[in-house]
Amino acid sequence: MPKKTSISNDDPDQIFTNQITSDGEGLLNKQLIGRRMIRDAADYVKTHISRQPPVQRFFSFMPTMLTRVSPFHFKSWTRSSDWPLVRLDSGNVNSWGRVVVVGELLIIFDETILFCLLTLLSRYQNDAFKTTMDELCRLANIQPTAHQQKNIWQSIHRLAGTRIDLELTSGSGKKRKSLKEMTGSILSFADMDHHNGRIRVVVNPYFIEMYAESFVTNIDLNFRSSLKSDISKAFYRFFQGQYDIESSIEIVKLARSINLHVGQKMQSLRAKVRIGLKELESRGYLEQFEITKDNLVRTRKAKNAALDIDSPIFGSPSTDMPVNRP
Secondary structure, three states: OOOOOOOOOOOHHHHHHHOOOOOHHHHHHHHHHHHHHHHHHHHHHHHHHHOOOHHHOOOOOOHHHHHHHOOEEOHHHOOOOOOOEEEEEOOOOEOOEEEEEEEEOEEHHHHHHHHHHHHHHHHHOOOEEEEEHHHHHHHHOOOOOHHHHHHHHHHHHHHHOOEEEEEEEEOOHHHOEEEEEEEEEOEEEEEEOOOOOEEEEEEOHHHHHHHHHHHOOOOOHHHHHHOOOHHHHHHHHHHHOOOOOEEEEEHHHHHHHOOOOOOOOHHHHHHHHHHHHHHHHHOOOEEEEEEOOOOEEEEEEOHHHOOOOOOOOOOOOOOOOOOOOO
């Protein structure tokens, strides 16, 4: 009988990260089979999308393709005591297929926490890692109060409960047919030790392979965290997903792209859009912007804000990486 590797019962993090038994290599190989399955599916998707025109190849929550299903909303939308459940459907508007996001409504704060978690994922080069409330508060540039710590943990709950469904299609009209479907959540697992404040998180390998790399393309977390307005943060994500330095877009379409309520009076909508763009201009991200009388929003990004799709700001760990944290 093979000899079992001794694991101390006094160190739960060792159990969490190592998971090695008598057949340690066999267990590792079995876990990598599942990750290879996800990698193969991701490669299939990326190959399918790469056949589309360049403007449709940017694959993430970024607005170039998935404006209609950006899952991050503004907190003011949650007016009831019960947190709303949502189903955001891109519809069959893309030649490659569609995306559906299902779960509790995600807000800009949730996007902030997700960026922080992906930063740690990149730092440790592993989908499983541990952190603390203080560390997450530092990364998010918020005060480590009891209230904010509660908000962070609730945000992690929502991220774990958010499902992303993907369907690949080919053809159009009556000849349109489904090629492949897949589903998975953003986070696979998280727990918090109230005694020492440690948090352990597992980012779903499905999310890493399918969405994480392009989701964080060129996002400067320090710059984003320093922005005061949630609207500015949402616009920053939007414009970082655009290929061109200059852009011109209808104000209603721009508002919808970041889930800004478009049912309000145009004067109010213009004022909110202006606040968000003004902060980006004052911080040097936008060289200039204009809201015309016929409600077109024209912007020009600073040269150092140009999108480099080949250089994501965060690393994208492979699903073939070892299970144990370095």
